[in-house]
Each structure stands twice: as C-alpha cells, then as structure tokens.
Amino acid sequence: xxxxxxxxxxxxxxxxxxxxxxxxxxxxxxxxxxxxxxxxxxxxxxxxxxxxxxxxxxxxxxxxxxxxxxxxxxxxxxxxxxxxxxxxxxxxxxxxxxxxxxxxxxxxxxxxxxxxxxxxxxxxxxxxxxxxxxxxxxxxxxxxxx
Numbered sequence: 001x002x003x004x005x006x007x008x009x010x011x012x013x014x015x016x017x018x019x020x021x022x023x024x025x026x027x028x029x030x031x032x033x034x035x036x037x038x039x040x041x042x043x044x045x046x047x048x049x050x051x052x053x054x055x056x057x058x059x060x061x062x063x064x065x066x067x068x069x070x071x072x073x074x075x076x077x078x079x080x081x082x083x084x085x086x087x088x089x090x091x092x093x094x095x096x097x098x099x100x101x102x103x104x105x106x107x108x109x110x111x112x113x114x115x116x117x118x119x120x121x122x123x124x125x126x127x128x129x130x131x132x133x134x135x136x137x138x139x140x141x142x143x144x145x146x
Contacts (some may be wrong), residue, residue, distance in 0.1 A: 006118075015023070016029055018052050018071050020070070021067045021068060021069050022064065022067045022069065022072075023068070023069060023070045024068065024069075024072040024075040026067075026068070026069065027064035027065070027068040027072060027075055027076050027079065028062075028083065030060050030064045030067070031060035031061050031063075031064045031079060031080065031083045032060070032086070032087070033060070034056045034057065034060030034063070034081060034085055034092065035053065035056055035057040035060050035084075035087045036087060037056055038052045038053035038054070038055065038056025038057060038092040038141050039053045039056075039087050039090060039094070040090070040094070041053070041056075043091055043094045043095050047095060048091070048095060048113070048114075048116060049088065049114060051089075053087070053091070053121075054118075054121040056123055057080075057083075057084065057087065057121060058121065058124055058128065059082070060083075060125075061076075061079070061080045061102065061125040061126070061128065061129045062123065062125070062128050062129060064076050064079065064129070064134060065077070065128070065129040065132035065133050065134075065136070066132055067137070070136065070137075071138055073133040073136060073137060073144045075134055076128050076132070077126070077130050077133050078127050079129075080122065080125040080126040080129055081122060081126060084114075084118065084121075084122045085111070085115075086126070086136055088111055088114035088115065089107065089110075089111060091110070091114065092106070092110025092111060092114065093110075094105055095110065111124045114129070115121065117136070
C-alpha cells in the first residue's frame with residue numbers, strides 16, 4: 001500500500017512521504033530518528049552527546065534536505081536548530097551523569113552545554129541543509145526554464 005492510499009484511507013494519519021519524496025513531517029522525522037539513534041548510543045556508551053550523535057544528526061538533516069518535497073525545502077533548512085534543541089533536551093534527560101540541583105536546573109545546564117559545545121555540529125547540519133536546498137532550488141529552476 002502506498003503512502004498516498006494509506007493517508008487517504010486514514011485521514012487522521014499524516015503522510016510522511018509520497019511519490020515526490022518526503023513531506024515536511026517526513027523530513028523532520030528522518031532528522032529526529034537518526035539524531036535520536038545517535039544520541040541514545042552516545043548516552044548509553046558514555047556521558048553526553050558526542051561523535052555518533054553528531055554524525056547521525058548531520059546525516060539526518062542532509063538526507064531530509066535531499067529527500068523533501070521541493071516546496072518544503074524551507075522546512076529542511078529551518079528544522080536543524082529546532083530538532084537539535086529537542087534532541088539535546090532528550091539527551092540531557094536520559095544522561096544519568098548530571099549536576100546537582102533540580103531537574104530544571106540540570107536540564108538548563110545540559111541545554112546550555114549542548115548549545116555551546118555542539119554549535120559546530122548544529123552549524124554544520126544547518127549549513128549543509130542550506131547548501132542542499134540551494135542546489136535543489138537552482139536545479140529545479142534550470143529544469144523548469146529549459
């Protein structure tokens with residue numbers, strides 16, 4: 001059964017893909033799932049978000065930009081920072097090593113740490129998603145004019 005027919009038979013279930021590629025929801029899902037897989041691995045094998053998370057997150061964002069519908073390219077460029085914040089929050093909540101204090105204090109410190117130390121990962125993912133979106137947009141314009 002295709003995603004089109006699945007979405008048609010269940011109108012309350014949003015489609016994540018169709019013949020044209022991923023919807024905006026599908027693109028966000030790809031980045032979240034791959035990033036979550038990397039975050040889980042890093043938290044289980046040590047403390048904090050590290051290399052596996054970074055690679056999975058960047059790959060997820062680039063795949064999302066490559067596979068999303070042409071009209072949803074803006075979503076692919078805007079989503080990396082939002083997805084990163086969600087994953088940093090989840091990673092901080094799952095990490096058993098934390099500072100003393102309330103849960104909110106620990107989460108605030110983990111988020112600040114992830115944003116400061118993870119800035120290169122976040123900027124790389126956003127920059128590569130932007131580059132893919134620009135290339136895809138220019139390519140689509142070239143095909144429509146020619």
